[in-house]
Amino acid sequence: MVFKGIDFVPHGTKIPFVSMRTITFILSALAMVASIGLFSTKGLNYGIDFIGGTSIEVRNKTGPADIADVRSKVGGLGFGDVQIQQFNDPRDVLVRIELQSGGEEANQLALDKIRVALGDGFEFRNTEVIGPTVSSELTEAGIIAVITAIIVVLIYIWLRFEWQFSLGAVLALVHDVILTIGIFSFLQLEFTLSIIAALLTIVGYSLNDTVVVYDRVRENLRKFKKMPLADLLDVSINETLSRTILTSVTTLIALVSLFVFGGEVIRGFVFAMIWGVIVGTYSSIFIASPALLLLGVKRDWSGLGGAKYKEPGTAK
Amino acid sequence: MLHFSKWKTFTIWAIALIGIFCAAPNLIPEKDLASYPAFMQKLRLNLGLDLRGGSHLLMQMDKNVLIEKQIKILRGNVRNVLRGKKEGDKHVGAIRYRDLSAKKDRVEFKPSDPADLDRAFEAVKTLITPLPTTSFGTVPGNNLEIEKTADGRITIKPTDPAIAQRISTTIDSAIEVVRRRVDELGTTEPSIQRQGDDRILLQVPGYDNPEKLKDVVKQAAVLSFHLVVRPATAQDAAEGLTEPGTTIYPSKDQYSSHYILEDEPLITGADLANAQQSFGAQTNRPVVTFRLNSRGAIRFGEVTTDNVGRPFAIVLDNQVISAPTIQEPITGGTGQISGNFTVSSADDLAILLRSGSLEAPLTILEERTVDASLGADSIAAGKLAAMIGLAGVVLFILVAYGQFGIYANVALLINIAMIVGALSLLQATLTLPGIAGIVLTMGMAVDANVLIFERIREELRAGKTAISAIESGYSRALSTILDANITTFLAAIILFWLGSGPVKGFAVTLSIGIFTSVFTAFVLTRWLIAVWLRSKRSKTVEMPI
Numbered sequence: 001m002v003f004k005g006i007d008f009v010p011h012g013t014k015i016p017f018v019s020m021r022t023i024t025f026i027l028s029a030l031a032m033v034a035s036i037g038l039f040s041t042k043g044l045n046y047g048i049d050f051i052g053g054t055s056i057e058v059r060n061k062t063g064p065a066d067i068a069d070v071r072s073k074v075g076g077l078g079f080g081d082v083q084i085q086q087f088n089d090p091r092d093v094l095v096r097i098e099l100q101s102g103g104e105e106a107n108q109l110a111l112d113k114i115r116v117a118l119g120d121g122f123e124f125r126n127t128e129v130i131g132p133t134v135s136s137e138l139t140e141a142g143i144i145a146v147i148t149a150i151i152v153v154l155i156y157i158w159l160r161f162e163w164q165f166s167l168g169a170v171l172a173l174v175h176d177v178i179l180t181i182g183i184f185s186f187l188q189l190e191f192t193l194s195i196i197a198a199l200l201t202i203v204g205y206s207l208n209d210t211v212v213v214y215d216r217v218r219e220n221l222r223k224f225k226k227m228p229l230a231d232l233l234d235v236s237i238n239e240t241l242s243r244t245i246l247t248s249v250t251t252l253i254a255l256v257s258l259f260v261f262g263g264e265v266i267r268g269f270v271f272a273m274i275w276g277v278i279v280g281t282y283s284s285i286f287i288a289s290p291a292l293l294l295l296g297v298k299r300d301w302s303g304l305g306g307a308k309y310k311e312p313g314t315a316k
Numbered sequence: 317m318l319h320f321s322k323w324k325t326f327t328i329w330a331i332a333l334i335g336i337f338c339a340a341p342n343l344i345p346e347k348d349l350a351s352y353p354a355f356m357q358k359l360r361l362n363l364g365l366d367l368r369g370g371s372h373l374l375m376q377m378d379k380n381v382l383i384e385k386q387i388k389i390l391r392g393n394v395r396n397v398l399r400g401k402k403e404g405d406k407h408v409g410a411i412r413y414r415d416l417s418a419k420k421d422r423v424e425f426k427p428s429d430p431a432d433l434d435r436a437f438e439a440v441k442t443l444i445t446p447l448p449t450t451s452f453g454t455v456p457g458n459n460l461e462i463e464k465t466a467d468g469r470i471t472i473k474p475t476d477p478a479i480a481q482r483i484s485t486t487i488d489s490a491i492e493v494v495r496r497r498v499d500e501l502g503t504t505e506p507s508i509q510r511q512g513d514d515r516i517l518l519q520v521p522g523y524d525n526p527e528k529l530k531d532v533v534k535q536a537a538v539l540s541f542h543l544v545v546r547p548a549t550a551q552d553a554a555e556g557l558t559e560p561g562t563t564i565y566p567s568k569d570q571y572s573s574h575y576i577l578e579d580e581p582l583i584t585g586a587d588l589a590n591a592q593q594s595f596g597a598q599t600n601r602p603v604v605t606f607r608l609n610s611r612g613a614i615r616f617g618e619v620t621t622d623n624v625g626r627p628f629a630i631v632l633d634n635q636v637i638s639a640p641t642i643q644e645p646i647t648g649g650t651g652q653i654s655g656n657f658t659v660s661s662a663d664d665l666a667i668l669l670r671s672g673s674l675e676a677p678l679t680i681l682e683e684r685t686v687d688a689s690l691g692a693d694s695i696a697a698g699k700l701a702a703m704i705g706l707a708g709v710v711l712f713i714l715v716a717y718g719q720f721g722i723y724a725n726v727a728l729l730i731n732i733a734m735i736v737g738a739l740s741l742l743q744a745t746l747t748l749p750g751i752a753g754i755v756l757t758m759g760m761a762v763d764a765n766v767l768i769f770e771r772i773r774e775e776l777r778a779g780k781t782a783i784s785a786i787e788s789g790y791s792r793a794l795s796t797i798l799d800a801n802i803t804t805f806l807a808a809i810i811l812f813w814l815g816s817g818p819v820k821g822f823a824v825t826l827s828i829g830i831f832t833s834v835f836t837a838f839v840l841t842r843w844l845i846a847v848w849l850r851s852k853r854s855k856t857v858e859m860p861i
Contacts, residue, residue, distance in 0.1 A: 002718075002859075002860040003722075003860050004859075005715065005716045005720065005861055006716060007773070008716060011773070104679045104681055105679065108530070108680055111683075115527065123687060123689070124687060125686070125687040126685070127526065127684070127686075128683065129682065129684075130681075130683075131679075131680070133376070141814050145810055145811070145813070149806070149810045153806060153807075156802065156806060160799060194822075196819070197749060197822050200811050200814075201807065204803060204804035204807030204808065207807075208760070208763070208800040208803060208804055211799045211803055212799075215796040215799060216796075242770050243766050243770040247759075247762070247763040247767075250712055250713065251763075253712055253759065254705040254706075254708070254709055255755070255756065257702075257704040257705030258701045258702075258705060258752055258756075260704075261697060261700045262697050262698060262700075262701035262751075262752065262755075263698070263701075263748075265366070265690075265694055265748055266749060266752055269752060270752060
């Protein structure tokens with residue numbers, strides 16, 4: 001009696017992924033243009049990490065919070081743009097006020113005033129005050145981080161493969177990052193520092209996927225020296241399809257559990273990652289691989305050209 | 317690939333068991349941990365502020381205030397030099413000057429007699445001293461730059477390294493002062509770090525009064541006692557009506573809005589030996605009582621003996637708190653400060669006076685405070701999500717890979733134990749995004765096994781025997797696994813480098829997860845499968861995958 005697993009993904013598939021490239025490229029291009037369009041018109045709902053200001057999560061100690069009451073208490077203090085909303089639990093209210101002009105002290109003062117105005121009936125569960133200096137630094141650091149990540153990856157793939165692979169992978173990454181920013185703009189979800197962390201994780205994950213397909217492409221380039229590149233890419237994607245899907249499913253199982261049960265604080269962060277896994281899986285199949293066809297790859301892999309180290313598979 | 321020597325087997329299990337051993341204290345209630353035997357390591361996960369509650373304050377010291385102070389001291393030194401040497405009652409070699417003034421970044425003056433320009437230049441040059449060598453071994457040069465200008469002035473300017481060194485030492489001592497103040501509040505394990513050249517990051521876990529914390533930490537609390545020349549009005553202050561050697565200060569007491577005080581302090585905060593909140597003997601209102609050190613006591617005794625009947629002012633951070641009249645000589649070295657205090661504000665002041673003053677107040681650039689109850693909620697939610705996520709992944713892998721799935725799941729569980737163990741041992745901070753990192757690692761850790769197992773299936777379909785399918789499954793998947801994990805690791809490094817608080821925690825968890833998952837998924841499962849294969853003793857086994 002042997003305990004076998006179920007082969008979820010049929011093997012020997014011959015899905016012509018690469019010939020779908022006209023459709024998928026147009027689709028992706030449209031989605032990217034839409035994302036950039038949304039980003040430049042609607043913009044992002046930046047969290048206080050980036051624009052500065054004060055964010056306070058308060059809980060009414062005695063029962064459900066009265067939003068109108070909170071609004072009247074805080075609204076009259078003259079802080080400019082004030083957002084007050086229900087949060088998570090009926091007892092909880094999220095109060096956000098914009099960055100106060102008048103330097104770092106003005107923001108601290110605003111917090112003090114809110115504490116006095118709300119009085120003892122509320123418990124201050126989470127307080128964040130980000131002044132102008134730090135918020136501009138964090139924005140800068142965030143942008144630098146994402147760009148550095150992409151450059152480092154570009155170099156790594158270039159070293160391990162060929163420049164066409166490197167460009168194809170980075171194309172897929174830029175695609176993923178732009179679409180993630182697009183969905184955040186579309187849904188107006190709060191864009192915080194942890195979303196940058198999620199973006200970088202997406203970069204890592206999407207790359208992981210792309211590299212797996214590329215590895216197979218490289219292997220097949222050695223194996224089938226005469227096969228047309230389009231067919232070779234299709235074979236490679238089909239051969240790795242079961243792995244791509246199974247890994248995405250396990251990662252999504254873990255992420256969805258976090259999304260549903262992990263609490264309000266990290267929901268945005270987890271949402272970005274779920275989106276990234278889906279988009280990243282799509283892009284490594286439909287963007288990164290067909291891109292090789294457009295960029296053209298070297299066909300003679302018999303020498304040391306691409307392989308920087310001895311393939312373990314050939315060693316005995 | 318499938319042969320494991322004895323020592324290899326031993327090493328693999330030793331690593332796995334050490335991981336589990338290090339993770340174990342997290343399953344034991346904290347109070348019971350102390351009674352466990354000495355060989356047990358007792359480090360548990362170090363929870364971040366977002367999980368245990370607490371305050372995170374990023375503060376900056378105003379450089380300009382420090383530079384301004386430095387320039388003022390420099391002006392005094394220049395004045396002393398120009399006064400010449402004191403021989404008996406006379407000053408020898410004095411140089412007459414005009415317009416000695418402290419500008420934003422320099423001191424300048426003009427010798428009254430243009431012929432004195434060179435002599436004055438030489439005299440001022442005696443103030444130049446080389447700066448101490450830095451710890452990197454570079455020689456930073458001198459403390460001052462002195463120049464003659466075309467219109468017959470001399471400018472004296474502190475050099476950039478001199479200013480940098482001064483800011484650096486000031487921040488170092490400020491960190492000590494902040495530490496003493498936070499300790500006075502009775503908090504446990506505050507973390508105080510320097511960030512950049514003029515910033516301090518203070519993290520205080522589990523303290524539930526962030527307002528008090530901020531009040532106590534950021535104030536300069538520079539205390540001095542001065543003799544009062546006369547009370548003054550707001551108008552006097554606006555006109556800057558003072559005599560040489562005196563300064564006008566705003567006041568908090570109810571008698572006068574301003575006071576003109578002698579510049580020379582009677583005593584300063586540095587002369588204090590202790591300070592306590594107490595109640596006034598007659599008024600029964602909150603006061604701060606203080607005790608002077610011996611030097612301060614002697615000095616204060618002398619001054620109060622000489623000035624009975626005159627008022628003196630207690631100045632805190634350039635503001636007069638009160639200006640009592642000296643009724644009788646105070647020789648015991650103790651006294652009290654009364655003002656418009658509440659018990660709490662008197663207590664704060666006592667804390668500040670006990671722990672010393674900052675040279676300039678600290679500005680809070682960033683504050684993040686999480687209530688302990690929210691942290692507990694986050695932990696509960698994170699645990700629940702991790703459990704359900706783990707159960708989902710384990711079940712899925714079991715269904716997808718059968719008996720080999722069990723091996724992958726054993727590896728996954730050991731992987732999680734190793735991550736928790738490594739985090740506990742390193743005392744890396746576990747934040748809420750860090751928990752997300754662990755959950756994400758669960759999903760990604762099985763990736764290596766998925767790669768290997770799919771490869772094995774492929775090889776089997778291609779007609780290979782069980783052993784050679786497993787062999788080539790592992791060996792061919794290796795380069796892919798390495799490539800995939802190195803790229804993720806690169807992203808994690810950049811995250812760490814970008815790192816602020818919670819994000820850094822996520823990067824650490826992710827990086828640790830990459831190493832442990834390669835070990836468990838590639839090495840541990842291979843060992844398990846090798847043992848299983850050997851138990852079959854046949855080359856034509858049916859593959860349970």
